[in-house]
Amino acid sequence: MSLRYALLALLTAGPSTGYDAAKRFGGSVGNVWHAPDSQIYPELRKMEADGLVSGQQVRWGPRSTKRLYTITDEGNSFFREWVNSTVDHTPVRDAHHMQAAYFEWAEPNIARAILLRHIAHHAEQVELFEVARDGIQTKTDPAIVRRLAGYPETDHARIIAYKVHSCEGMIARSRSEIDWAIKGLRLIDLYRVRDADLPGGQRP
Numbered sequence: 001m002s003l004r005y006a007l008l009a010l011l012t013a014g015p016s017t018g019y020d021a022a023k024r025f026g027g028s029v030g031n032v033w034h035a036p037d038s039q040i041y042p043e044l045r046k047m048e049a050d051g052l053v054s055g056q057q058v059r060w061g062p063r064s065t066k067r068l069y070t071i072t073d074e075g076n077s078f079f080r081e082w083v084n085s086t087v088d089h090t091p092v093r094d095a096h097h098m099q100a101a102y103f104e105w106a107e108p109n110i111a112r113a114i115l116l117r118h119i120a121h122h123a124e125q126v127e128l129f130e131v132a133r134d135g136i137q138t139k140t141d142p143a144i145v146r147r148l149a150g151y152p153e154t155d156h157a158r159i160i161a162y163k164v165h166s167c168e169g170m171i172a173r174s175r176s177e178i179d180w181a182i183k184g185l186r187l188i189d190l191y192r193v194r195d196a197d198l199p200g201g202q203r204p
Helices: 003-011 018-024 037-049 073-083 095-100 108-137 142-148 153-196
Strands: 053-060 064-071
Touching: 003 018, 003 037, 003 053, 003 064, 003 073, 018 037, 018 064, 037 053, 037 064, 064 073, 095 108, 108 153, 142 153
Parallel strands: none
Antiparallel strands: 053 064
16 A cells, blocks of 8 residues: 555545644554655655645744645545555565564563563554544544544444444454464463473473
């Protein structure tokens, strides 16, 4: 997935400066697509050159201006075409599962610490996505409030349902990772006990 699709998704809710777009990547689209500021600003300029967005200078404070980006008709068509296409699944590159596959090389205490950190990370993700989901459902999340303002009320339930569905998928994924890591902890403890029963307490 190109960053520009994520930016277009954000801009379908209304115009945004690069600064505001970067902030909103902390939530909203940022829930499913991370991008640092160093990528967002150059991509917006490329999108403007490609005619997907239009930009204009707007007043920002008493002495400065910022560029406000608005999605164009071409940008809307480009985004609609992507949403209606089949997105290829990228090859798996999962360092955490790769590392766990070779835990026989690791010290048990270190392997446990790695998995506990994995659990803590995904527990935090579950909490963040639950907050996002609840904010969308109750229409208190700023991003959903902004988006709904641009659509007729008859579309609101559908828009909310799809956003909630996405959040719940991310919650389920993180909970699955937590379950996987817990099973890994049990394996480490199981083989640590077995290793202790070997002559001299040595691992093979």
